[in-house]
Amino acid sequence: MDRPTQGQADGQIGRDEFLTQLERKLKGLPAPEVQYALAYWNEYLDDAGPGNEATALAALGSPADVAANIIADYAVRDVKGQTVDDATGFTGLDGTDGAVSTSIPADGADVGAATVSGPASSAGGRGSGRGGLSTVWIIVLGLLASPIALPLAVAAVVVLIALLVVVLAVVASLFCSAVVLVGTGLISISMGLAVVVRDFATTLLYAGLGLVCMAGGLALFLITAWLAKMGVRGIVLLGARILKRKGATS
Numbered sequence: 001m002d003r004p005t006q007g008q009a010d011g012q013i014g015r016d017e018f019l020t021q022l023e024r025k026l027k028g029l030p031a032p033e034v035q036y037a038l039a040y041w042n043e044y045l046d047d048a049g050p051g052n053e054a055t056a057l058a059a060l061g062s063p064a065d066v067a068a069n070i071i072a073d074y075a076v077r078d079v080k081g082q083t084v085d086d087a088t089g090f091t092g093l094d095g096t097d098g099a100v101s102t103s104i105p106a107d108g109a110d111v112g113a114a115t116v117s118g119p120a121s122s123a124g125g126r127g128s129g130r131g132g133l134s135t136v137w138i139i140v141l142g143l144l145a146s147p148i149a150l151p152l153a154v155a156a157v158v159v160l161i162a163l164l165v166v167v168l169a170v171v172a173s174l175f176c177s178a179v180v181l182v183g184t185g186l187i188s189i190s191m192g193l194a195v196v197v198r199d200f201a202t203t204l205l206y207a208g209l210g211l212v213c214m215a216g217g218l219a220l221f222l223i224t225a226w227l228a229k230m231g232v233r234g235i236v237l238l239g240a241r242i243l244k245r246k247g248a249t250s
Contacts (some may be wrong), residue, residue, distance in 0.1 A: 026071065033074055069243070142243050181216050188206045
């Protein structure tokens with residue numbers, strides 16, 4: 001049962017229902033991140049005071065709006081490996097400082113007398129810096145749960161998945177090429193060693209070609225790993241940007 005809120009309009013959800021829905025929308029995030037977010041917004045409403053709680057809830061928007069921002073900010077921190085302190089000064093993808101500003105008066109004061117700003121994300125904990133497929137999956141869940149029309153959400157998810165498939169295909173191709181180069185190098189060196197007694201010059205030639213192929217393969221391995229990381233990171237940042245914009249315009 002939702003706790004009664006002074007000044008709550010008909011049809012407006014109360015604090016308990018707001019936090020319950022917010023927790024449900026954040027189910028894809030790590031548990032510590034979810035708990036920090038819930039604690040933050042619970043404390044935020046405590047600071048607003050009983051007389052202004054309804055105003056604060058109305059200013060925050062729907063739980064889906066808040067969840068979209070939290071998920072987007074978490075994904076950005078995760079892909080960049082940011083700490084809590086790093087994220088404090090983070091510039092939001094919509095051009096703001098990543099904070100939600102709402103006019104919440106102090107208890108007993110006139111409406112609009114004070115402004116309280118709170119971060120759009122929990123900023124709780126450290127991003128893993130992996131920027132891996134798990135973060136892409138969190139973005140996908142966030143889009144499907146975001147306050148935008150389902151066809152638009154599905155379209156955004158399809159675009160992200162298509163980009164991910166392209167990145168994985170390119171990475172797989174480069175990886176296979178690197179394996180072939182390294183294998184060719186080993187074969188070339190083996191062939192050179194096989195004739196070392198009969199033709200030392202041929203051995204040097206095959207060994208040289210083999211070393212060049214192996215060096216190229218190893219370099220391609222490094223390039224492939226970098227491209228994979230940057231590709232997934234770009235997809236995560238794009239998904240976070242979509243979540244931010246849709247959350248801001250909903």
